[in-house]
Amino acid sequence: MIESAPAAPRLPKPGLLIGGEHRGGARGETRSTVNPATGEAILELPEATGEDVQKAVSAARRAFDTGPWPRLGARERSRLLNGVADLIERDQEELAWLETLDTGKTLVESRDDMAQIAWVFRYYAALILSQTGSVNAVPADALSLTLHEPLGVVAMVTPWNYPLLQASWKIAPALAAGCTFVIKPSELTPLTTLRLGELLGEAGTPPGVVNVVLGAGETVGKALVESPQIDMISFTGGIATGRTIGQAAAAGAKRVALELGGKNPNIVFADADFDAAADHALNAVFFHAGQICSAGSRLLVESSLHDRLVEAVLERARDIRLGFGWEEATEMGPLISAEHRDKVESYVRLAQEEGASLKLGGDRAGDPRLANGFFLEPTVLTGLPSSGRVAHEEIFGPVLTVERFADADEALAKANDTPTGLAAAVWTRDTPKGVHLAQKLRFGTVWLNDFHPYYPEASWGGYKESGVGRELGPTGLREYQEEKHLYLNLDVKPAGWFGRGGSR
Numbered sequence: 001m002i003e004s005a006p007a008a009p010r011l012p013k014p015g016l017l018i019g020g021e022h023r024g025g026a027r028g029e030t031r032s033t034v035n036p037a038t039g040e041a042i043l044e045l046p047e048a049t050g051e052d053v054q055k056a057v058s059a060a061r062r063a064f065d066t067g068p069w070p071r072l073g074a075r076e077r078s079r080l081l082n083g084v085a086d087l088i089e090r091d092q093e094e095l096a097w098l099e100t101l102d103t104g105k106t107l108v109e110s111r112d113d114m115a116q117i118a119w120v121f122r123y124y125a126a127l128i129l130s131q132t133g134s135v136n137a138v139p140a141d142a143l144s145l146t147l148h149e150p151l152g153v154v155a156m157v158t159p160w161n162y163p164l165l166q167a168s169w170k171i172a173p174a175l176a177a178g179c180t181f182v183i184k185p186s187e188l189t190p191l192t193t194l195r196l197g198e199l200l201g202e203a204g205t206p207p208g209v210v211n212v213v214l215g216a217g218e219t220v221g222k223a224l225v226e227s228p229q230i231d232m233i234s235f236t237g238g239i240a241t242g243r244t245i246g247q248a249a250a251a252g253a254k255r256v257a258l259e260l261g262g263k264n265p266n267i268v269f270a271d272a273d274f275d276a277a278a279d280h281a282l283n284a285v286f287f288h289a290g291q292i293c294s295a296g297s298r299l300l301v302e303s304s305l306h307d308r309l310v311e312a313v314l315e316r317a318r319d320i321r322l323g324f325g326w327e328e329a330t331e332m333g334p335l336i337s338a339e340h341r342d343k344v345e346s347y348v349r350l351a352q353e354e355g356a357s358l359k360l361g362g363d364r365a366g367d368p369r370l371a372n373g374f375f376l377e378p379t380v381l382t383g384l385p386s387s388g389r390v391a392h393e394e395i396f397g398p399v400l401t402v403e404r405f406a407d408a409d410e411a412l413a414k415a416n417d418t419p420t421g422l423a424a425a426v427w428t429r430d431t432p433k434g435v436h437l438a439q440k441l442r443f444g445t446v447w448l449n450d451f452h453p454y455y456p457e458a459s460w461g462g463y464k465e466s467g468v469g470r471e472l473g474p475t476g477l478r479e480y481q482e483e484k485h486l487y488l489n490l491d492v493k494p495a496g497w498f499g500r501g502g503s504r
């Protein structure tokens with residue numbers, strides 16, 4: 001176990017978390033989570049069954065219907081969320097290590113994730129204190145109030161690329177709202193979600209409010225999202241899975257939130273700050289080996305700048321140091337699994353079949369130390385035709401494709417010509433030009449002269465096939481709330497039925 005890692009963090013309790021207890025799966029089956037940098041098993045964990053899922057959902061249902069959590073005041077929920085943030089900060093290093101072992105991302109990236117996660121809990125701890133309902137402007141003989149109430153039991157399903165970050169975007173607002181939940185992390189990266197389950201218990205969540213089930217999407221995830229006892233599905237993952245989840249939500253008439261994939265254009269004009277644009281073009285696609293829903297894998301460059309920018313990107317990308325995420329020199333870790341690397345490699349081949357030329361990479365890591373991990377070299381292809389599949393489909397790996405554009409109209413047309421709409425960036429020193437373009441781009445986030453930043457205060461989500469609903473910000477809280485219209489009649493008198501010929 002973790003032989004190649006120099007320091008082994010404390011691993012989570014290897015059990016499903018149901019009704020406040022850690023337990024094995026009903027059938028006694030297990031699955032090992034694997035370190036993608038070494039191919040070694042990290043921890044053997046129980047695989048849930050449909051029966052386990054129903055127990056977890058029932059525990060969450062009981063905690064919602066009869067437990068104290070949804071009935072607590074905002075102050076108590078806020079205090080608990082701040083307590084969770086304190087515990088995440090206390091265990092930040094350990095959590096970062098777990099995330100790096102499970103996902104392969106660098107420790108620098110994992111530490112940043114943990115700091116952001118603590119802020120998400122603090123943000124919702126603050127927001128719930130200031131959230132108010134409204135008094136509606138109705139005629140004077142009534143008082144009409146709009147109130148927020150917790151939605152109920154939430155089924156959460158999360159991906160492997162940002163396991164704890166994506167979980168926190170759901171858990172923090174759901175708890176702030178007063179919901180209870182069952183979460184199924186990706187079977188590839190369950191460790192930090194399990195640890196967070198322990199921390200939420202330590203912070204004082206009543207039994208049954210927090211439940212964690214483990215296992216495959218097609219069985220455990222399916223049983224969870226199809227349970228009639230849930231009130232909402234909150235899902236982050238791929239578009240194909242998102243469609244299946246959407247169908248389950250429709251069949252059960254449940255509320256649904258979907259955060260799905262994207263193909264994110266990074267548009268660079270000739271008048272951009274060259275050094276910043278070139279550096280961020282690398283960061284956009286090679287951060288976490290491109291396994292980011294908002295990765296800037298599609299570089300659109302104004303023709304007059306194209307060759308110079310490509311040259312600068314190639315020169316630096318050639319030197320990116322692949323390695324184990326826990327080693328300080330490492331700049332890029334592995335892909336999550338052998339299957340995923342096969343998929344990314346197939347896109348590199350497809351891009352070439354479509355007419356692009358491979359300028360860099362495309363191979364697995366040459367370093368024998370990395371031979372058992374799922375590494376792929378930073379890869380750059382130029383001359384990609386804008387009409388092919390690769391220009392429009394998510395690759396989710398360290399693969400940058402470059403296209404040219406002649407002017408802002410062509411950049412806009414190319415960028416918007418995709419079924420997804422998660423994130424886009426525009427680089428120019430001409431701010432009005434950049435803002436005009438940003439206004440016309442059909443994406444949930446548009447960065448002007450930057451790439452990747454997000455804040456808990458600002459909503460996150462996708463246009464078009466990139467999703468339904470928004471996480472983070474005030475909208476991210478309302479996803480987990482019902483609105484109630486409470487009407488108080490201030491002028492009580494008969495409606496008039498008895499005066500119209502009745503017996504009284």
Ligand code: NAD
Nearest residue numbers: 158159160185186217218221222237238241259260261293
């Ligand atoms: P995935 O869709 O394969 O799996 C996501 C989760 O769904 C996993 O927990 C999986 O076990 C589960 N699942 C699979 N089939 C299921 C089913 N039939 N019923 C219920 N659950 C099921 O996605 P992934 O490969 O883990 O993650 C990568 C994808 O996530 C990428 O497309 C990426 O763009 C997307 N993503 C989006 C955002 C965003 O904010 N929009 C953030 C992170 C990742």
